[in-house]
């Protein structure tokens with residue numbers, strides 16, 4: 001399955017350089033090892049690949065378009081004289097509205113193969129929860145989604161969607177009541193119910209094999225984008241850009257381009273109210289290596305190794321860690337990591353809506369300002385692909401709130 | 414292996430192991446409780462250090478960790494607690510227990526050095542399975558400290574030798590799948606599992622997770638080399654105060670010691 005595998009990394013211990021690994025309680029080691037074995041088998045099984053492809057084509061709606069964002073390109077050129085061509089990889093057009101479902105189809109087909117019927121997941125923005133609930137409904141599986149109480153408030157539409165899809169949403173009140181705590185709670189559930197439960201992690205984090213497996217399932221984004229840009233432009237892009245929460249949409253886009261060293265890989269972390277303010281979620285920019293949620297990676301933490309609270313207006317980016325492969329791409333210099341603030345994301349959400357007629361999710365809204373900067377920097381002969389990894393419908397309440405408008409049901413207009 | 418640990422198991426009676434969250438609810442109270450544990454019958458002290466994301470713990474220990482962190486506890490202050498304890502007690506083994514990241518941030522070598530200096534005998538690091546504990550183990554071994562491994566119901570026959578081969582001091586058998594303090598009022602004999610682990614390890618086997626009552630402690634002590642109680646003690650301390658917690662410890666220790 002050349003499309004989704006890469007033999008050279010991680011190593012057999014799940015390491016990307018010094019990052020990754022399997023830092024879990026002993027109770028979880030045996031299920032993690034059997035998951036790894038099942039995945040290794042499935043990913044080279046033509047029947048598994050065929051079923052996955054069939055779902056991706058007819059259920060998710062792949063391939064997603066590669067779209068020339070002409071007016072944003074013009075906007076950048078107007079400010080600068082000339083600008084690189086900006087393309088959007090339109091994963092927001094997927095069924096359920098984000099890239100998350102690519103991974104959920106893969107993992108739940110694997111769960112089915114392993115005979116597991118009880119699915120658990122953690123979610124931040126609710127997109128991974130919705131995608132998991134969707135696929136679980138389709139495959140006739142029980143689904144429990146852990147979600148921080150804070151996120152339940154700011155992502156109400158997605159909570160309701162999950163319930164409509166038959167999932168049980170369990171509020172997590174511990175810690176900061178956001179994504180990292182939802183992940184703790186999901187791990188506790190898994191430790192308790194190892195026999196019948198499959199834990200569907202929503203990003204390229206967690207113990208090995210998750211970072212590699214989730215990347216492989218998301219790699220379809222970059223493989224399609226590469227073929228599409230070669231078809232459209234006859235050459236590789238100069239840069240690919242994606243926002244980073246745990247890093248799955250970014251790894252999905254980057255993966256196919258890692259060997260193409262002429263292509264710059266640029267990840268955009270959430271700078272919240274500014275990296276200097278301390279209220280941010282930029283683990284690579286503002287964190288240091290540590291151990292959390294099964295892997296060694298960059299983490300926001302204090303000098304005593306306690307995990308610090310992340311902050312972002314975007315629930316999907318509000319996580320104090322980052323997938324280990326990004327930590328490695330960062331240290332080796334193969335990828336570059338920058339950040340964008342809450343305010344920049346809000347401003348570019350609106351710009352994108354007005355210029356392109358696309359309501360981006362708050363997560364990819366973080367990638368837009370850095371894409372524009374880069375477009376101005378590189379000038380008119382260059383090509384950039386940005387991952388438009390989710391749509392903004394789920395965020396309209398948060399955005400209305402930030403803009404001081406009341407759109408709650410029952411008010412007029 | 415630490416001679417203190419050896420001495421405990423050489424007594425030939427089941428050992429009572431008590432877990433407390435260091436620094437809960439504050440440094441002074443916690444120190445007082447710790448110092449009183451041997452007098453209440455505790456043979457080995459598991460001294461928890463707090464972490465923001467205790468993935469294998471239930472709410473009772475998680476909340477104890479939150480109180481402890483609020484009171485300013487760090488891994489360094491936990492080592493200080495042990496040092497203070499050692500002024501009056503040079504025989505009761507102290508095992509620190511918690512998650513990897515605070516240890517990793519201190520540095521495995523620095524941690525081992527400082528732990529040995531403070532009179533600590535060993536550590537249990539919940540999220541360092543055998544696959545990941547090599548670097549810390551090397552540093553601890555070099556200073557005569559035990560890195561104690563957990564065996565669980567999911568540790569199958571194939572994996573067990575690997576898990577126990579690296580343990581030193583004793584093996585901690587987690588008698589159920591789940592988080593600490595889970596409401597599983599699980600009964601039944603642990604004889605089979607204990608024998609399985611002991612035969613593979615050739616080390617004493619202590620059993621914990623989910624033990625709350627003197628009846629259960631006594632039942633387990635019939636088969637195992639020791640019984641660990643954590644959540645019930647942490648809960649009693651928080652809800653009913655120091656005296657009640659020590660009364661519970663005395664009763665559990667007594668039930669354990671007189672089980673056979």
Ligand SMILES: Cc1ncc(COP(=O)(O)O)c(C=O)c1O
Pocket residue numbers: 098099100124125126127128202203204243244245246247248249250315316317361363364389390391
């Ligand atoms: C649309 C969208 N983009 C990005 C993310 C962040 O996750 P990742 O970095 O794994 O792509 C999320 C997470 O919820 C999301 O919903």
